[in-house]
Amino acid sequence: MGSLNPTDSPYWQINVPVSLRTADCPAFLLDLSAKDKGIISTPDSQYHVLTWPEVQLIISRNRIDLFQRVPSELRRYLAYNWELRQKYGSVMEFVLQERLGWEVPIAAEGKPFEEKTDIKVLWNDWPYGIDERIVHLVVWTKFELEDDPKTDDLTEEARAKINEYVDEVFGKRAGKENVIWFKNWKSLKSVHAVEHFHVMLFDPDPDFVREITNGDVPLSRKV
Template sequence: MGSVSDLPFWQVNIPENERTEECPEFLNQLSPKDIGIIGTPDFLYHRSTWSEVQSIVAENRLDAFRRVPSDLRRYLEYTWTLKRDHGSVMNFVLSQRLHWEAPVAPRGNPFEFDDDVKILWNDWPYGIDERIVHLVVWTKFDLAEDPVTTDLTDEARAAIDGYVQKKFGSRVARDRYIWFKNWRSLKSVHAVEHFHVMLFDPDPKFIDEITNGDIPSCRKV
């Protein structure tokens, strides 16, 4: 039997009796970055520590986030299946995760009404310290971006800061939570506005409370 380095990328992290000769359809046409990740044995993967996560966000190096190789494979198979069965990831998120009807429209100004916001687990979190909880805050309203830089406007950033401090800062120490909004090129769902919140080792009861007992999809499949 050859070493892991001799295997095609799609056979890495797969039990020998489950390996296929041909590359599965859901792994066709991947970027070199994703091929490199999936072709890496899980035991060689380094999970980002909380201090590393803080640095990545502070330095706006969001493309440095990676999933554990076997999790990325599962994620790609899962999203491929969603597109096949629901037409798009967005359709699934709207109907099965958010339970919002399209077209999505807010009831008021940003963060004015609770029902314009929904907090859920990230269905497929990055490869980070397992004590870190990765949530997604979905909003029915847009979060304004500068048309030139595509970064958030100062007003939008201040609004998110205020919301995050009120929602999370009242229950979690300031150095134990952080938020970021993915670059447009990194988003998997473009049509529904959202940003990310990560918390280090928070009280599970608090997470159940703010997510209404949500369970991420990665734990269901």
């Protein structure tokens, strides 16, 4: 059958069975960033799955650029997003139409975190390479979470409001020690123009996850 990862294979053939390899690079793997190309070039067997303490450390140090997907999962993610762009024009349009069901222009009904209709909690469709006991959710909001242009990070006021929300909604049900959140820097966002931040829960009650996401299932489990 042959190895999935012969050392002389081009990057787009890594983690791909021999029968499915292509001589030319697929369109969805062209023009990758150096980071993504490096990940795609890595055999899954060499990938280190992050533990909960490692996830906590990355977020506490605001080094969210260190989060990566398992190489074969990154390949699936890039392929799926490429198809979405062909069909919807952009990933943002797909998220708005199919995942959130929100109309443009997006208008909040109240101040930040006041109205439940301004918030939707869903699974992260393509989670990072982390301990499978960690549940990765995304909190989408119709209101803006203000960034400080000098730091490319949240303002202290916005951070305080998110902390209060996360403690109330997730901390009380999952335990504060099992909850951590982060918001991508603008330069790292995969979906622009729709405000959101990420919440990770360590080994939460599945019933709570179903409740808070209204029974959502991540796309990575469907395709």
